[in-house]
Amino acid sequence: MRILLFGKNGQLGWELERKLPDLGELTVLDYPKIDFNQPGSLPEIVRNSRPDVIINAVAYTNVDKAEIEPEIARRVNADAVGEIASAARQQGALLVHISTDYVFDGCKGSPYVESDLPNPLGIYAATKLAGEEAILQTGCAHLTLRTAWLYSLRGDNFLLKVLKWARAYPVLRLASDQIGNPTAAHLLAEMIFQTLQLPLKDLIEHSGIYHLAGEGAASRYELGLEILRNDPHPQEQVVQSILPALAADFPAQAERPLNTSMDCNLFCQVFGFGLPHWTEGVRQTLLGA
């Protein structure tokens, strides 16, 4: 199987590059060989590598900055994705694309299923939804995997921030009303790896949008407590108390949905497995398997 992976330097791409070689012939492309801000350059790249599977781990992920440069966010998260999907269709390749819980407005009050209507609140979320729609429009075979609250020991994420804050401040205040499915990047990569071990024709047959994130939901406050409980160097912490707060206490450029907890049962039923509980992801990331 020939696999083309776009993006190796982000949280997920870094993990995927380490897992995928066992599956076949892997081509990995990143800056400067690809630039998703130039969507028209991508179809030829796809054609030249004649992939059976394309995995897109590239995205414009800066939720706040997207509000001030929406055109770039749209080109990277929607236009480029449409170009890749169209090329995938022409090549007969399966596209594995990653989307987000932020396509929802967070007002449902119970876990979102795939058939729930999206209602993105900000530019990042709107461009990610436009990426999903661009894939659907081409009619290519795809697994569009909506994930949430990704973290790893690399990049810019909540886990690394909490560890840093706990070393700098005596009091931490974390939102207890902002709820999602914390997802370890290495576990998401593992699920993609395992999924791609299934026969390609079965994956193509089950083409569609799926929710795939850490099992169970948590607030930022609960996630913060779990991170600090699993801190491998607790002696470095200076924090004395961790207090629940309201998301509204932390205004940001982009509006964020409050409760985007997702139901991942469809993915589990169709493909026969699911992600471990979110607490296990935190433990494995910080303390190892």
Ligand SMILES: NC(=O)c1ccc[n+]([C@@H]2O[C@H](COP(=O)([O-])OP(=O)(O)OC[C@H]3O[C@@H](n4cnc5c(N)ncnc54)[C@H](OP(=O)(O)O)[C@@H]3O)[C@@H](O)[C@H]2O)c1
């Ligand atoms: N992080 C989360 O909490 C979260 C939650 C839900 C869904 N997701 C989705 O999950 C996927 C993986 O997220 P992640 O956290 O691994 O993202 P990430 O760490 O931000 O990685 C994204 C990668 O895309 C690259 N990139 C951005 N613009 C590019 C361009 N014009 N051309 C080529 N490469 C470009 C980035 O490079 P530079 O860093 O050099 O720009 C980076 O390496 C994304 O689709 C994201 O939308 C993430």
